[in-house]
Amino acid sequence: MSARDLELVLFGATGFTGRLVAEYLAVHVPDGVRVGLAGRSQQKLESLRAGLPSRGRSWPLLEADSADADSLDAVARRARVLCTTVGPYAKYGLPVVAACAKAGTHYTDLAGEVQFMRDSIDAWNAEAQRTGARIVHSCGFDSIPSDVGPWLLHHELGAMKRVTYVVEALKGGFSGGTYASMLNALEEAGKDRRKLRALADPHALSPDRAKEPDLGPQRDQTGFSYDGFVGRWTGPFVMEPINTRVVRRTNALLGYAYGRNLRYREVSGIPRGLKGLGVAARLAGLGVASLGLLFWPTRRLLARALPKPGEGPSEEARRTGRLRVRTFGEAEGGRRASVVIEGQGDPGYQLTAMMLSQASLALVLDLDRLPKRAGVLTPVTAMGDVLVERLRRAGMTLTVESP
Numbered sequence: 519m520s521a522r523d524l525e526l527v528l529f530g531a532t533g534f535t536g537r538l539v540a541e542y543l544a545v546h547v548p549d550g551v552r553v554g555l556a557g558r559s560q561q562k563l564e565s566l567r568a569g570l571p572s573r574g575r576s577w578p579l580l581e582a583d584s585a586d587a588d589s590l591d592a593v594a595r596r597a598r599v600l601c602t603t604v605g606p607y608a609k610y611g612l613p614v615v616a617a618c619a620k621a622g623t624h625y626t627d628l629a630g631e632v633q634f635m636r637d638s639i640d641a642w643n644a645e646a647q648r649t650g651a652r653i654v655h656s657c658g659f660d661s662i663p664s665d666v667g668p669w670l671l672h673h674e675l676g677a678m679k680r681v682t683y684v685v686e687a688l689k690g691g692f693s694g695g696t697y698a699s700m701l702n703a704l705e706e707a708g709k710d711r712r713k714l715r716a717l718a719d720p721h722a723l724s725p726d727r728a729k730e731p732d733l734g735p736q737r738d739q740t741g742f743s744y745d746g747f748v749g750r751w752t753g754p755f756v757m758e759p760i761n762t763r764v765v766r767r768t769n770a771l772l773g774y775a776y777g778r779n780l781r782y783r784e785v786s787g788i789p790r791g792l793k794g795l796g797v798a799a800r801l802a803g804l805g806v807a808s809l810g811l812l813f814w815p816t817r818r819l820l821a822r823a824l825p826k827p828g829e830g831p832s833e834e835a836r837r838t839g840r841l842r843v844r845t846f847g848e849a850e851g852g853r854r855a856s857v858v859i860e861g862q863g864d865p866g867y868q869l870t871a872m873m874l875s876q877a878s879l880a881l882v883l884d885l886d887r888l889p890k891r892a893g894v895l896t897p898v899t900a901m902g903d904v905l906v907e908r909l910r911r912a913g914m915t916l917t918v919e920s921p
């Protein structure tokens with residue numbers, strides 16, 4: 519078999535999210551793009567492939583295990599782009615990044631694990647820059663909508679002093695793999711104070727921590743309060759501790775084009791009236807459950823009740839899910855604008871499968887139009903406007919509104 523005979527390899531196709539990505543690709547990949555499916559069990563791969571839409575049924579299968587570096591090197595050398603849904607990433611991800619960085623293979627994933635991304639930057643950014651590999655973490659609901667909002671606002675407003683992402687509607691579920699990743703991150707942080715501090719640092723993913731501006735405390739929101747800037751009551755948003763780190767990395771990699779003194783936050787919007795009470799109660803419940811995850815006895819109890827790896831929201835729940843976020847921005851001179859991002863389908867799974875597939879296809883098909891950067895990147899620094907165009911063509915609404 520010749521080198522780079524495959525344009526795109528999906529690693530982890532047998533998992534819950536991996537199967538959704540395989541199904542999406544089998545319908546949406548243009549003719550002539552050569553795709554392969556990789557996983558640790560040939561038998562599971564064969565049965566997954568047999569259930570795919572017709573175009574996917576002829577895709578080659580590649581056996582690889584993240585504990586076997588040689589098998590990963592072999593896959594990375596055959597692919598131009600490797601897209602991985604093998605998680606928890608902190609457990610299985612770094613050897614995959616290593617194989618791609620060494621081979622100059624572009625890489626996409628769904629990581630929402632800050633410590634894993636920090637380790638990836640520290641260990642493999644320099645090598646990926648040397649080989650030209652674009653290593654792009656967080657190409658799903660975490661953190662594409664977050665990353666794209668400030669990018670579009672920057673087009674409209676230039677340098678900004680504050681940007682706030684408000685979740686206005688969110689209907690969706692969680693898979694066993696996502697819970698496993700959250701539990702693993704908490705367990706690791708519990709064992710290692712350095713990791714706990716890293717998770718709390720607002721600039722945890724900075725390319726050069728010493729050069730970050732000193733903006734005073736930039737705490738993630740934990741309670742409920744009225745926010746005059748966005749004109750509504752707000753509560754915590756569970757993904758804020760991840761997405762904010764990604765957006766701040768984007769700003770730093772862009773040479774602080776969004777503003778050297780930008781303050782970026784993410785919150786849940788609380789609707790007025792009775793509906794608002796319901797949303798606030800749900801968020802408070804989620805907060806209590808998250809606290810439970812911090813302590814091992816309650817963590818064990820919760821783990822028994824949660825979906826297991828391979829399980830996730832039903833087909834109907836995925837189809838009827840929905841996302842609407844509005845990102846508010848204020849320019850350094852005081853001008854304001856906002857960006858509305860909307861999508862139909864469960865954000866964490868249906869929309870995520872689309873976003874990860876489109877990000878991977880941008881690296882396969884649009885390379886000559888992408889920013890000339892390599893190393894460990896964010897979705898926006900890797901793909902910029904090409905990603906926005908692809909999301910729009912795939913059915914997402916991204917609208918800039920200025921007063």
Ligand SMILES: NC(=O)c1ccc[n+]([C@@H]2O[C@H](COP(=O)([O-])OP(=O)(O)OC[C@H]3O[C@@H](n4cnc5c(N)ncnc54)[C@H](OP(=O)(O)O)[C@@H]3O)[C@@H](O)[C@H]2O)c1
Pocket residue numbers: 530531532533534535536557558559562582583584585603604605606607610628629630656657658659660661693694695696697699700826827828829830866867870
């Ligand atoms: N960023 C986002 O918005 C977002 C959204 C959804 C999911 N995620 C993340 O995506 C990841 C996957 O979630 P999921 O629910 O799809 O998990 P899952 O169903 O448990 O799937 C995990 C996959 O990893 C494979 N795997 C496990 N150990 C492996 C190894 N040593 N070598 C090779 N493959 C191995 C499994 O293979 P087998 O089938 O052989 O067991 C399976 O294909 C999680 O980290 C989750 O947090 C992120």
